[in-house]
Amino acid sequence: MPLLEVQGVTLTFRGLAALLNVGFSVEKGQVASLIGPNGAGKTSMLNCISGRYHPDEGRITLDDRDLLSMAAHDRVKAGLSRTFQNIALFKGLSVLDNLMVGRHVRLDYGLLSSLFYWGKARRKEDLHRRRIEEIIDFLGLSPYRHQVAGKLPYGVQKRVELGRALAGEPELLLLDEPMAGMNLEETEDMARYILDINEEWGITILLVEHDMGVVMDISDHVVVLDFGQILAAGTPAQIQSDPDVIAAYLGSDNAAFTGR
Ligand SMILES: Nc1ncnc2c1ncn2[C@@H]1O[C@H](COP(=O)(O)OP(=O)(O)OP(=O)(O)O)[C@@H](O)[C@H]1O
Numbered sequence: 563m564p565l566l567e568v569q570g571v572t573l574t575f576r577g578l579a580a581l582l583n584v585g586f587s588v589e590k591g592q593v594a595s596l597i598g599p600n601g602a603g604k605t606s607m608l609n610c611i612s613g614r615y616h617p618d619e620g621r622i623t624l625d626d627r628d629l630l631s632m633a634a635h636d637r638v639k640a641g642l643s644r645t646f647q648n649i650a651l652f653k654g655l656s657v658l659d660n661l662m663v664g665r666h667v668r669l670d671y672g673l674l675s676s677l678f679y680w681g682k683a684r685r686k687e688d689l690h691r692r693r694i695e696e697i698i699d700f701l702g703l704s705p706y707r708h709q710v711a712g713k714l715p716y717g718v719q720k721r722v723e724l725g726r727a728l729a730g731e732p733e734l735l736l737l738d739e740p741m742a743g744m745n746l747e748e749t750e751d752m753a754r755y756i757l758d759i760n761e762e763w764g765i766t767i768l769l770v771e772h773d774m775g776v777v778m779d780i781s782d783h784v785v786v787l788d789f790g791q792i793l794a795a796g797t798p799a800q801i802q803s804d805p806d807v808i809a810a811y812l813g814s815d816n817a818a819f820t821g822r
Pocket residue numbers: 575579580598599600601602603604605606607
């Protein structure tokens with residue numbers, strides 16, 4: 563059974579279809595990528611999954627649970643985290659506080675229960691802090707932990723955002739253009755982090771990314787959108803040799819499909 567299943571999703575803006583009868587799935591444990599030309603509907607698809615947009619039609623399930631009937635914050639509790647194309651951090655808060663905010667969705671005890679079950683609440687708090695420390699170590703954020711997030715270099719902010727998403731302990735992590743605006747070294751670091759998150763932390767990943775080298779290198783499964791519709795889906799090798807994809811997405815520029 564797939565972890566994420568998207569079936570027949572249609573999303574229109576003032577009568578124009580941004581997504582038309584889109585269906586695809588992501589298996590548990592995969593790194594999957596959603597690619598396509600500008601305006602193909604990739605971010606709209608992520609927005610439908612995370613709850614920012616509500617499709618006119620279709621069904622989206624996470625581990626067989628119906629996401630479309632849940633509010634966005636309940637989807638986070640159900641195991642979904644995401645990052646954004648334009649970094650979404652609390653710019654005036656420290657790195658540590660940004661990660662704690664990401665963790666907050668897991669603080670599932672209220673004030674009353676904290677009073678009555680202080681020991682239990684404190685044990686949970688310890689657990690949360692340990693998890694945050696693991697994320698800080700893993701992403702090399704120790705030197706920045708008390709610094710204000712908005713003043714950090716761009717590549718570090720991207721890592722903090724990734725940390726905030728990880729702090730929610732997702733089953734499925736949605737990444738919207740994680741490499742955008744990065745230089746080669748930062749891109750390679752980010753690709754490594756994504757693979758480690760997948761392999762060591764066991765988190766399934768769906769990313770939207772324009773850097774074809776990275777996509778073909780790190781993905782188990784690639785889904786291609788074009789004009790709001792699915793053009794192809796398969797392994798990187800299948801996608802790289804798909805004539806429809808080459809024609810529609812890349813034109814004659816086949817070089818862009820070559821991995822690093
Ligand atoms: N909030 C909105 N209101 C109106 N139209 C929208 C909205 N969001 C997206 N669209 C339209 O939906 C279509 C798909 O946009 P989307 O941003 O999902 O594409 P994309 O594949 O992510 O593009 P890019 O690679 O440039 O980020 C576009 O025609 C866009 O103008």
